[in-house]
Amino acid sequence: MKTPVIQFGTSRFLQAHVDLFLSEGDPARAITVVQTSGDASRSRRLAALAAPEGYPVRIRGLANGQAVDETRTVTSVKRCLSAATDWPEVVRVFVEEAEFVLSNTGDAGYQPRPEDGERAYHPAMSYPAKLYHLLAARHAAGARPLVVMPMELVVDNGKVLKEAVLAAASAQAGTPELLSYIEKDVVWACSLVDRIVSEPLEPAGAVAEPYALWAIQKGAGVVVPSTHPAIELVDDLKEIERLKLHILNLGHTVLVDIWRRQGGEGDPIVREFIARPAVHAELTAIYREEVLPVFAALRQREAAERYMAVTLERFANPYLDHRLADIVQNHAQKIERRIGAFLALAHEVGEEGRRGRLGEIVASVAG
Template identity: 80%
Template structure:
């Protein structure tokens, strides 16, 4: 069976977000999932994701004030491949089947690597370099357009990924036609995703909250891969992006910093950790004194107070075990994007942000 969606990344977030939506949506979309990390320990997940019977996603929490606890079966994933072992087949699917590309390669996914300089594919290349080689193969086969929907938590992620791929391309080739194809014919989409996915279900599947959002910024050639209540086509992502990145994600990273400053002991989950009076007081002070005053001066910032209330309710979800140790992965990059970028945004206002500045200084 052909798979019009090729997805780079096997994370539990994708399992309970895009893969679920593409299973439930109209039209239902079939996916080839590509493991990009080369981690042999995750190879068992590939087979489980593509099992004919599907895999479970358990949604637990409160929706409109009422408890939700239900299990959905995801059947959209039809094929699992490894970029390290199955590259020729990855290329074939990308060239012959794919109409949409999804990626969630982690907070360090766009960073260049020495292997990017290789004229031929190497498994240790960065994701932008891998994508360049795939686009070059697609162009050589006729150059059909393709929609690329990055899901990494990077501001203007479509533009950022396009810039990273073009940087690789310009170092690799002088082929004007290929460069024009990448720059003008490929559809690079800015998108923003939001859902707390707290626990894995082995060998595949996840536990997630009811809230879910996949916001896709409108533009020439931009189409959503399917229709689903959680998928929204929006004129401008900026307001949604700022709220999520600098309230919800910032709060998670602040909690990790507090935990690490306390020694990083135990294995706390967000709902338990935030219930500690000292932690709640510290987080509230940052939100009230260093975050909300900035949003009050930003266009569209009047929604920040309501978004903060929703965020704190999501943090306290009694059904989710969202481990701080999981959130702490790639902590330095998260501090830079979630807090450092917010400090830059706030500079013109001259507001005091000593606690956030200390977190950035400590991570550096």
């Protein structure tokens, strides 16, 4: 069976996000999943992902105030390969079958590695270097260009990945024709993904919240692989990025700050912590008094109000054991990116007076 989608990464997020959407979408899409890590211990997961009967995704949480607890079956994954041991078959699928390239290779996926400079393919190469070799093979075979849709949580991920692949091509002394093919013919889409996937199921599958989003920015040649309620083709991805970063992510960081100011004791779960009246009151006051006015200045007040309501519902998910101890990792960096950047945005739109508690949080880690 031909698979028009080739996906790099086997994470539980992908299993409960795009793999589910493409199983349910119109048209349903067949996927070849490629494991990029070379971790032999995950061989059982690979086999289970492509099992003919599919694998389960359990959706648990709140949607429009109603409890949701249901299980869906994902049947989109038809083949699983390893970039370490099945590279010739990966190349064949990429050249002969693929129309869309998806990836979620983690924070380190784009980082250059010493092996990137080797002429021949090496399993330890970074994802952009691997992708360069695959695009070179596709170009050499005369196959038509395809759509690359990275899903890593990197701003302008399509542009960033394109530049990284071009850098790999230049380092490999790729021909002008190949460089032109990569730069002008291949379609590089920017996207943003959002869904909390709380725990894995064994040997494959995951537990996820009801909320899900895959926003893809419009552009020349950009098409969605399937129609699904969670897939949106949008004019401006930055509007959605701001909502996610400065409401959802900012809210997580505010909750961590409140917990730390209270002594950082225990191992609280987000839903239990935000259920405390004083915590809920402080967070909602920050949203209404310091955050929403900035979005109003950006003419996004209604969208921000809706997203804030959804965010508070997600925080209250009765089935999600989302621990503050997990969110606290890299807390200072998160304050800078989520809150410091928001205050800079407030200054840009003439709302620099909106420092309040957020300003105190930034000051707490300054210097």
